[in-house]
Amino acid sequence: MPSPQRSSSEPLLTFDNQVAIVTGAGRGLGRCHALELARRGARVVVNDLGSAVDGSGNSMSAAQAVVDEITAAGGTAIANGDSVSTEAGGAAIVAAAKDAYGQVDILVNNAGILRDAAFKNMTADQVDAVIAVHLTGAFNVTRAVWPIMREQNYGRIIQTTSGTGLFGNFGQTNYGAAKMGLVGMMHVLAIEGARNGITVNAIAPIARTRMTEDIMGEAGMAMDPELVTPVVVYLAHRDCDRTAHMYSVGAGKVSRVFIGVTEGVQNDALTAESVAAAIDQIDDPANFTIRGGPTPA
Known part of the structure; x- marks a missing residue:
């Protein structure tokens, strides 16, 4: 694939001989992450259930389209359509990576759905569905990849939290609770993974995607998802020594968020x-x- 652009003073961050799993990678942010990691040499498992924004339906077409983009540019990737929301699905995603490439070095927990409603109107089903994908989904895939990373004494895990979880947003109690749960998960795993060379960080992206276009409207036109991916690439790299850090990322601005x-x-x-x-x-x-x-x- 073409070499990433950089200034002459910046060392090139590459991922040769590394394997990355990106969940929810058929569209939006996940697609950008998968494409850029592959462009920099990683072999990528492009996971996407192919569902609608609310999590209904499934199709392999979105994941396969991203794989086709990667392979057409000379990269290496496989498509996977398992659901992160079940223990079996999480295990199957990681097994696909191991079967194809023999290892897993990077996990980007990006899969998500929306089922927004004001709290007075929110149902248990809306809460359960969102938590199942965002929070339980990250747990399922991470739990499957954790023994691999511990055995090889190396791993990079990136959680996708949200400003809604960190700061609040009307009509997203379920989403905010799930996204803040990912922060708690990050803090604990950063502690437990330190002795085995595993870093765990999080991004709170602000980007125009299929999930946010109705919320952002015209204000989101300058917020390309491609402007979030560089932070994910850095956090996924071997040279990154940060762990348990959160970064707000959007429209070219990067800021650390901390407790x-x-x-x-x-x-x-x-x-x-x-x-x-x-x-x-x-x-x-x-x-x-x-x-x-x-x-x-």
Whole structure:
């Protein structure tokens, strides 16, 4: 495939002899991730159920179309249509990678659906379906790939969280809960994976895709999904030493998002009244500590 563009001062980040799984890679962000990883030398498993935005239906055509793009450009990829939402599906996705290429070095948990509704109208089915794909789906595929990465003492895992989970958005209680669950999963796995050379990070993308075009409208026209992928490529690379980090990415802007704890107050005789009196000091973000990730050696 054609060599990635870069300035002469930037080292080229390549993925020769590495294998990547990208879930939900038939369209949008996942497609961009898969294409770019393949362009840089990775052998890619393009997973996509081929469903509608709400998760209904299935087809291999979307995943196969991305594979055709990759192979036409000289890359290496296979299509996979298993569902991340079941334990068997997650295991089958990883097994497809192992059977085809003998290893797995990178996992991008990107698959997702939307079933939006105001909380007063939201049903249990809408909650269960969204959590099954976003959160349980990431768990299923990661659980299947985890022993492989531990045995080879190497792995790169990227979670796809969302501003909805981190900051909130009307009508997306189910989606926000699932996306924030991925952050908790990231923090724990970053700790557990550190001894085996496994990093786990997350992106909160802002991009115009099939899932967001109705929400963004004209405001999303400059937010190409291709402008999110460079951060995923960096986090997936062997040279990346970050773990348990979250990055907000969109329209060419990259910012770190972190969980901070204020300095707060210490009162061994704490009462509700003393909390009320000190609440401004408790809330004051002027001095804070960043939490999360493994303890440095």
